[in-house]
Amino acid sequence: MKRILSVSAVVAIALATFISPAHAGNGDTLKTVKERGSLLCSGHNGSFPPFVQVTDDNKWSGYDIDYCRAMATAVLGSDDKLKVVPISWAQRFPSLQSGDIDIIIKATGWTMGRDTELGLQFSRPYFVGATNVMMPKELGSNDPSALEGGSLCAAAGTSTERLAANFFKSQGIEIEMITFEKSEEVRAAYFAGRCDSLVGWGPNLAVTRQSADNPDDHTFMNVALALEPESAAMRQGDDNWVDIANWMFAATWIAESKGITSENVDEHKANPEDSIVEKLLGVTPGIGERLGLSDDWAYNVIKQVGNSKEIFDRNIGEGSVYKLDRGLNALWSDGGVIVPMILD
Numbered sequence: 628m629k630r631i632l633s634v635s636a637v638v639a640i641a642l643a644t645f646i647s648p649a650h651a652g653n654g655d656t657l658k659t660v661k662e663r664g665s666l667l668c669s670g671h672n673g674s675f676p677p678f679v680q681v682t683d684d685n686k687w688s689g690y691d692i693d694y695c696r697a698m699a700t701a702v703l704g705s706d707d708k709l710k711v712v713p714i715s716w717a718q719r720f721p722s723l724q725s726g727d728i729d730i731i732i733k734a735t736g737w738t739m740g741r742d743t744e745l746g747l748q749f750s751r752p753y754f755v756g757a758t759n760v761m762m763p764k765e766l767g768s769n770d771p772s773a774l775e776g777g778s779l780c781a782a783a784g785t786s787t788e789r790l791a792a793n794f795f796k797s798q799g800i801e802i803e804m805i806t807f808e809k810s811e812e813v814r815a816a817y818f819a820g821r822c823d824s825l826v827g828w829g830p831n832l833a834v835t836r837q838s839a840d841n842p843d844d845h846t847f848m849n850v851a852l853a854l855e856p857e858s859a860a861m862r863q864g865d866d867n868w869v870d871i872a873n874w875m876f877a878a879t880w881i882a883e884s885k886g887i888t889s890e891n892v893d894e895h896k897a898n899p900e901d902s903i904v905e906k907l908l909g910v911t912p913g914i915g916e917r918l919g920l921s922d923d924w925a926y927n928v929i930k931q932v933g934n935s936k937e938i939f940d941r942n943i944g945e946g947s948v949y950k951l952d953r954g955l956n957a958l959w960s961d962g963g964v965i966v967p968m969i970l971d
Contacts, residue, residue, distance in 0.1 A: 656868040668695035669733040670711035690942040731860040746863045750872040752856030760848040762824040777823035778803040791826040833949040878925040880967035882934035889933040
């Protein structure tokens with residue numbers, strides 16, 4: 628009888644080993660990443676500028692890629708430890724659940740369905756995506772009223788089409804909706820003058836504007852149609868991993884609020900102006916132990932990747948080809964909605 632039970636136990640253990648997924652269980656992501664020696668972060672199976680793209684010299688770049696770099700640096704001390712995994716939009720959630728990636732940082736909207744039905748947890752939003760309208764500067768105004776009696780290009784059957792229709796109806800502005808099945812057709816129609824304006828997601832519109840013969844001939848409407856919070860997504864049940872992601876983002880925001888950049892971080896570390904900077908840069912111990920990281924993790928992030936303004940400017944804003952105004956993605960002190968958490 629004992630032998631039968633022993634055999635049964637061995638079979639059960641073997642079966643459990645066979646069917647268990649080869650990825651970190653709940654609460655084990657940090658341990659798994661450290662043992663592996665690399666962070667697996669979401670890329671794209673194509674190009675999605677300005678968030679994810681491959682440069683001419685075959686390197687990953689973009690706003691989201693920089694935050695993947697920051698996460699790898701926080702956990703492993705160097706952005707060289709980042710491995711970007713190219714996946715489609717449809718693959719991102721199954722890839723996370725199967726353990727093929729450790730975190731999704733890929734323009735992913737935080738929705739209730741994703742939060743409650745897919746076994747995911749989300750970080751605080753690190754980017755606010757605005758749906759907006761692009762229009763020619765020759766109209767003389769970027770107020771919605773300038774489009775009265777005009778036309779609007781939109782992708783058929785999309786949320787942006789519905790948002791635009793509802794917005795202009797609520798404003799009492801008569802506008803003709805001209806829809807196309809493919810996004811390429813929408814852009815081509817706008818630049819061909821078949822419609823007076825074009826609705827889309829703000830960063831995508833910035834990319835579209837850059838493709839114009841003269842980008843300066845086009846502007847954005849002075850009011851957004853809708854906002855969507857973009858957050859990092861992780862597997863449900865690993866609160867420490869979510870904490871690390873949240874404080875990784877926060878470190879870049881706090882650094883910006885304190886005027887700490889990748890260029891001057893060493894000066895601030897040598898002569899910290901207050902207790903917050905001392906904690907942020909690891910002069911005072913504690914910022915690492917709370918998360919299971921080294922005390923210099925935030926210093927490394929700022930030194931290697933930069934603060935939030937540096938990351939935005941070089942990928943999307945004034946330091947990039949897109950020149951997109953930071954708007955709501957600025958710190959609250961600069962008129963945006965980004966509020967750094969309190970580092971105590």
